[in-house]
Amino acid sequence: MTGRPLHRGLAVIGVAALITVTGCGDQPSDLGRNVEKSSIRVGVPDTVDAAPLYLARQEGYFAEVGLSVEIVKITADRAQSVLEAKEPKDRVDIALGDYVPIFQELEGGADLRILAEGYAAGPGVLQIMTTRDSGIGSVVDLQNRKVAVDPSYPLGKLSLAQTLASKSVVSIVDGVVDLETGLPLTIVEMPFKQMAGALEDGTVDAAWMLEPYVSAAEQTIGARKLADAAEGSLSELPLSGYMVTESWAKRYRGTGAAFVSALQKAQELATRNPGKVRTVLPSYTKITKVTAALVGIGTYPISNNAARLQRVVDLMARYGMLTGDLIIHDYLGPAATATPSPTPTPSG
Secondary structure: OOOOOOOHHHHHHHHHOEEOOOOOOOOHHHHHHOOOOOEEEEEEOOOHHHHHHHHHHHOOHHHHOOOEEEEEEOOOOOHHHHHOOOOHHHOOOEEEEEHHHHHHHHHOOOOEEEEEEEEEOOOOOEEEEEOOOOOOOOHHHHOOOEEEEOOOOOHHHHHHHHHHHOOOOOOOEOOEOOOOOOOOOEEEEOOHHHHHHHHHOOOOOEEEEEOOHHHHHHHHHOOEEEEEOOOHHHOOOEEEEEEEEHHHHHHOHHHHHHHHHHHHHHHHHHHHOHHHHHHHHHHHOOOOHHHHOOOOOOEOOOOEEHHHHHHHHHHHHHOOOOOOOOOHHHHEOOOOOOOOOOOOOOOO
């Protein structure tokens, strides 16, 4: 266990805090001088979330702060395992991961820190998809149907459940929805890349997807959007963040600050110019340039905000995925500089 307190009574302080990454106001040359480790490995999934990382390398932002970044492909739920891998060849310095498993790991005592926020949902980014001839007219019609969800992206089941709850289609007992027994449909686990085919051949009736798979399914099989799974209480929901181990954060404070500075410069570019994202997507995903041009883009935060991330904690608590005592403020941003113990005054 980390030993850090997780008292709900601190929520007002934790949720209200807006944390700006230390060093982001420094000039690139200043950041470069403080880099303890110039070559780093960063693990990211093949999702739209990772686009600014590729842009930062492409635009030379990492080089400006003295960093050489090797990008390693991982799945969204493997951040902790690749950060803590025993073999150097399997280990990364920084990993972009889905918040749902990360927050569960933090509550379980994992020594992890959210170095920087990565990506948040926007209109069209998360969708429940079906076919044009499925006969499903709304999420209410998903009752007793088979719905595909990618098990490597746990947010899917959570978002699906909340979308159903917004239409009063789920059972709520004592303020909590049981994701295993409270959904009036059958979850079919499969990778995103198999969902379009499963919809087309009738293996499933609907599928919870995120971009770029949403646009790819529209292009390849003519799938249609049944419901936006990032509306209402899910609007602008934080999806992923860049993680490090606590020990790495303390040992490589300068490297972490340089990385975040370059990344957030690219995230500002991506948010301001989504066309840049659509252009870089085919370079690391298997979608075509035609499909990439249609992909819905969310937002890439350029600062860390504890209140924003606490929304995810509260949502997970509602569905029994967390106790609700996790205070994200305690885990967000660069590792705090240790306060030196006072020098004892000689007696006599």
